[in-house]
Amino acid sequence: MTYLQAFIDAVALGTLFALVAMGIGLVFGVIRLVNFAHGELLTAGAYALLLTKGAPVVIRALVAVVVVVALSVVMEFIYRPLRSVAPATVLVATFAVSFLLQNAALLAFGAQGENMEFLTVLNTAFSVGDLRIRWITVIGLGVGALTLVTMGLLLRRTSMGLQMRAAAADVQMARLLGVPAKRVVRIAFILAGLLAGIVTLVLAVQRPLVTPSWGFLIMVPALVGVVVGGLDRLVPAALGGFAVGFATVMLSSLLPGAQRVFLDSVLFALVITVLLVRPDGLFAGRRRAVERV
Amino acid sequence: MSRHLRTWWHLIGPVVLVVIVATGGMATSPTIQFQLRSVLVTAAIVVALYSFVGNSGVISFGHVSFVAVGAFAAGVATAPADVKPGTFSKMLPFLAKLEIGSLESLLLAAALGASYALFVGIPLMRLSGLSAGIATFAVLIITHNVLRNWEAIGPGAKTLALVPQTTGFLQASLGLIVVMGAAYGYQRSRWGRQLRATREDPAAAQAAGIDIHRQRLVAFTLSGALSGLAGALLVHLLGSITTEQVFLDLTFVTLAMLVVGGMGSLWGAVVGAFLIAGLDVVLVELEKGATVAGVAVDLPSGTRLLVLGVLMFLVLVLRPDGITGGRELTWPFRRPGASVVVSPGGAGDPEPSATGR
Numbered sequence: 001m002t003y004l005q006a007f008i009d010a011v012a013l014g015t016l017f018a019l020v021a022m023g024i025g026l027v028f029g030v031i032r033l034v035n036f037a038h039g040e041l042l043t044a045g046a047y048a049l050l051l052t053k054g055a056p057v058v059i060r061a062l063v064a065v066v067v068v069v070a071l072s073v074v075m076e077f078i079y080r081p082l083r084s085v086a087p088a089t090v091l092v093a094t095f096a097v098s099f100l101l102q103n104a105a106l107l108a109f110g111a112q113g114e115n116m117e118f119l120t121v122l123n124t125a126f127s128v129g130d131l132r133i134r135w136i137t138v139i140g141l142g143v144g145a146l147t148l149v150t151m152g153l154l155l156r157r158t159s160m161g162l163q164m165r166a167a168a169a170d171v172q173m174a175r176l177l178g179v180p181a182k183r184v185v186r187i188a189f190i191l192a193g194l195l196a197g198i199v200t201l202v203l204a205v206q207r208p209l210v211t212p213s214w215g216f217l218i219m220v221p222a223l224v225g226v227v228v229g230g231l232d233r234l235v236p237a238a239l240g241g242f243a244v245g246f247a248t249v250m251l252s253s254l255l256p257g258a259q260r261v262f263l264d265s266v267l268f269a270l271v272i273t274v275l276l277v278r279p280d281g282l283f284a285g286r287r288r289a290v291e292r293v
Numbered sequence: 294m295s296r297h298l299r300t301w302w303h304l305i306g307p308v309v310l311v312v313i314v315a316t317g318g319m320a321t322s323p324t325i326q327f328q329l330r331s332v333l334v335t336a337a338i339v340v341a342l343y344s345f346v347g348n349s350g351v352i353s354f355g356h357v358s359f360v361a362v363g364a365f366a367a368g369v370a371t372a373p374a375d376v377k378p379g380t381f382s383k384m385l386p387f388l389a390k391l392e393i394g395s396l397e398s399l400l401l402a403a404a405l406g407a408s409y410a411l412f413v414g415i416p417l418m419r420l421s422g423l424s425a426g427i428a429t430f431a432v433l434i435i436t437h438n439v440l441r442n443w444e445a446i447g448p449g450a451k452t453l454a455l456v457p458q459t460t461g462f463l464q465a466s467l468g469l470i471v472v473m474g475a476a477y478g479y480q481r482s483r484w485g486r487q488l489r490a491t492r493e494d495p496a497a498a499q500a501a502g503i504d505i506h507r508q509r510l511v512a513f514t515l516s517g518a519l520s521g522l523a524g525a526l527l528v529h530l531l532g533s534i535t536t537e538q539v540f541l542d543l544t545f546v547t548l549a550m551l552v553v554g555g556m557g558s559l560w561g562a563v564v565g566a567f568l569i570a571g572l573d574v575v576l577v578e579l580e581k582g583a584t585v586a587g588v589a590v591d592l593p594s595g596t597r598l599l600v601l602g603v604l605m606f607l608v609l610v611l612r613p614d615g616i617t618g619g620r621e622l623t624w625p626f627r628r629p630g631a632s633v634v635v636s637p638g639g640a641g642d643p644e645p646s647a648t649g650r
Binding site for chain 2: 085091095104107223265269275
């Protein structure tokens with residue numbers, strides 16, 4: 001049954017996109033900044049895996065995650081001067097950082113993709129009836145679900161999570177009530193880095209060829225998902241990311257062969273439709289009707 | 294008289310700059326000449342983008358769609374009719390047989406750009422903020438995807454070649470001046486001022502009876518026409534084009550130019566485009582190897598984009614409103630008879646307000 005096969009792949013890609021979307025959403029929640037360079041966190045992790053080729057798997061994974069988190073913390077530092085700047089400028093500034101990092105990677109490693117050879121054994125498939133499932137699909141799903149649940153618990157059940165949610169709702173008020181804003185922002189970037197690190201490890205197995213735009217190509221659909229789902233809160237943002245990943249795979253299996261090249265058109269036409277019907281986000285929930293101008 | 298001169302200086306100043314670059318450029322070597330012409334065309338794209346983004350305050354990631362439509366319309370319409378049916382077997386017969394002059398193709402491109410922008414803008418102009426950004430980005434992806442894969446209307450994934458290269462200094466500078474004139478005329482018009490009011494305070498503008506959706510749509514359509522025209526200039530400059538040349542890279546480079554220059558003014562758009570595109574030309578030459586003040590400089594290829602990235606970020610952090618601070622070019626001479634003491638309103642020449650006209 002090919003549709004079931006597509007369904008499994010769709011859920012797997014959706015889960016990964018949800019993790020990326022959650023990272024973007026976390027940072028946006030606390031400082032209202034859309035980090036275009038979030039994709040370069042993934043790329044940095046991938047190049048860390050490439051450079052440690054030959055070392056034991058655990059060490060490679062650890063190094064990659066540490067590099068990603070460190071870069072995320074550095075980004076927090078770099079973005080500090082942008083706090084009081086118009087949103088359009090912030091958007092272009094974070095894009096400049098993304099552009100800069102991609103070109104630095106291009107200069108250092110070249111445009112040719114290089115194979116990371118990370119846990120290639122997980123790319124082998126096993127059969128269940130007619131279905132052929134790769135191990136990494138199952139593992140990715142498991143890891144993704146576990147991470148999302150952990151994040152949920154962290155935000156709902158710890159005081160740090162409470163502070164973060166308070167800051168996301170209203171930074172000024174949270175600060176007045178004694179929430180240490182600086183620490184919350186740093187933690188948001190660290191968590192976003194951790195999420196990006198986990199995505200990198202799973203994705204490195206699925207797409208072993210790393211290029212300077214490796215992470216950017218994942219970040220763009222995930223960011224679209226964040227906006228489609230609803231930027232203001234984490235769960236809608238993650239669901240939006242999931243929806244875009246899911247729709248990508250499902251549409252490509254539903255479209256007849258000759259029309260498959262128009263997949264992007266169909267997908268983004270859907271995105272526009274959703275934005276027009278629900279400008280606050282698909283999963284943003286029902287709120288007071290506010291005229292958005 | 295002098296007062297009019299001072300207000301129109303906002304337009305005349307940039308025009309003088311363009312004329313200087315164009316006439317000065319004719320004295321340089323052929324490669325530099327080509328680079329300078331491409332600077333002029335890039336500036337036309339940035340000013341076209343400015344006419345919407347600058348006046349409305351809404352970021353559009355989709356403007357290169359209209360540039361692409363203009364470039365491919367002008368390219369397909371002017372490429373020789375005896376070659377097209379052979380190279381592009383799936384192209385619609387009437388398009389394959391079509392062959393019009395270069396000047397007509399500029400008008401065609403502007404008309405198609407405007408129609409496409411109007412069509413897209415009617416639903417999209419209801420959005421603002423990030424939703425508008427993502428929606429216009431979606432338009433860009435769709436346009437690229439369709440142009441690349443629908444072989445009935447264009448070259449598809451192949452290169453469209455043999456387009457007459459008519460964009461010399463004359464056509465490039467005149468084209469840019471037309472685009473600047475239209476953008477400035479619009480921003481000083483009643484509609485342009487209404488849109489600027491919605492940019493500053495949407496709620497107050499609406500309360501004053503301004504139809505935000507309609508004003509944004511007007512600017513979007515005008516900007517689509519100018520982008521289409523700029524796209525036609527581009528294809529007539531290059532002589533050949535692929536869909537990849539009018540996609541993400543161009544989108545981000547032109548947006549960066551606008552923001553670095555200062556997206557609130559025509560002067561900002563022009564300065565941003567000339568500075569970054571000009572710096573780009575210098576860096577390309579340095580990558581090839583050159584001697585600066587007796588020192589041989591040979592930058593590794595790729596440094597160019599790195600330097601641009603760093604520069605973009607630094608300008609945005611140090612001068613968030615862009616190099617010009619979003620102000621128009623001010624009249625360089627003191628007004629006759631003006632006293633040395635600067636009036637309390639500040640040294641600048643205040644724009645006459647909408648109510649004053």
